[in-house]
Amino acid sequence: MEESKRNLLDEEAKASLDIWRYVFGFADIAAAKCAIDLKIPEAIENHPSSQPMTLAELSSTVSASPSHLRRIMRFLVHQGIFKQGPIKDGLATGYTNTPLSRRMMITKRDGKSLAPFVLFETSHEMLAPWLRLSSVVSSPVNGSH
Numbered sequence: 001m002e003e004s005k006r007n008l009l010d011e012e013a014k015a016s017l018d019i020w021r022y023v024f025g026f027a028d029i030a031a032a033k034c035a036i037d038l039k040i041p042e043a044i045e046n047h048p049s050s051q052p053m054t055l056a057e058l059s060s061t062v063s064a065s066p067s068h069l070r071r072i073m074r075f076l077v078h079q080g081i082f083k084q085g086p087i088k089d090g091l092a093t094g095y096t097n098t099p100l101s102r103r104m105m106i107t108k109r110d111g112k113s114l115a116p117f118v119l120f121e122t123s124h125e126m127l128a129p130w131l132r133l134s135s136v137v138s139s140p141v142n143g144s145h
Helices: 002-023 027-038 040-045 055-062 066-078 115-121 124-131 133-138
Strands: 082-086 093-097
Touching: 027 040, 027 066, 027 115, 040 055, 040 093, 055 066, 055 093, 066 082, 124 133
Parallel strands: none
Antiparallel strands: 082 093
């Protein structure tokens, strides 16, 4: 009896976790789109120093609020899109590109950029049908099947 109760609790906890994943599942693509829109990969790639780019430098370059950008960058680093590492003096950290973030460069013309695909898939025209899915499913079908 105790075993079945524990299994039920585990299933309930997993179900709650799954719901949270559904609710926040859009965050990955929204943060990636934000990086592309702000041209963060290009800013880091064009940084004149061989050192990682600090948050202050990045926020100035992309004209973004440092506090908001810090949150986005923390998320993108966690996702493996960018890397964060120490600056030479060891007192600060900065950001560098990864192969993944380089594929998100909208200005890259080598045929390897996937930025246009991300921007297309996150456009209103592509998302709107998914947001109306329940009305499509519940509408009567013309003809009999």
